[in-house]
Structures are given as C-alpha cells and as structure tokens.
Amino acid sequence: MRPRTVGTAEVTPDMKVLVTVEEAAAMLSLGRTLAWALVRRNELRSIKVGNTRRVVVASLHEYVDRQLEAG
Numbered sequence: 001m002r003p004r005t006v007g008t009a010e011v012t013p014d015m016k017v018l019v020t021v022e023e024a025a026a027m028l029s030l031g032r033t034l035a036w037a038l039v040r041r042n043e044l045r046s047i048k049v050g051n052t053r054r055v056v057v058a059s060l061h062e063y064v065d066r067q068l069e070a071g
Helices: 021-028 032-040 057-070
Strands: 004-006 009-011 018-020 046-049 052-056
Touching (some): 021 032, 021 057, 032 052, 052 057
Antiparallel strands (some): 004 009, 046 052
8 A cells, every 4th residue: 555645745554544445454464355254244343435335444453452362
C-alpha cells in the first residue's frame, strides 16, 4: 500500500481507520477468501460505505489479540 496525498497531507497506511477487505487480508498475511469469511462471521468488524465493504483497522488488532489469547 503506497502513501497517498490528500490536499497537502500524505496519508500513509498506518493512518487509515478503514481498509478494503483485500487490504485487511494483506495486512494479516491472509488470503482474500479467508478475510471475507472472517468478515461474514463478524470476526473482523466492517461497515458498508456505499456499495463497498470496509474493515475497521482496530478490529485487525483485536483479531490478532484474540488469536494470541486462544493460542
């Protein structure tokens, strides 16, 4: 994920609050199909934005923490 310029500010991936399911998959080093399954099972919190689905970045950290606890 490349930084993007918005106005005069550069937006980097670590500044995002919402990401696509595909970006979430890449951030977790998972496949796209598994990421969508996690969204459908509500293991990754997401919202609808227009006709698209966005994953809440904080839920990625929560997912990893739950996996570590279950470990």
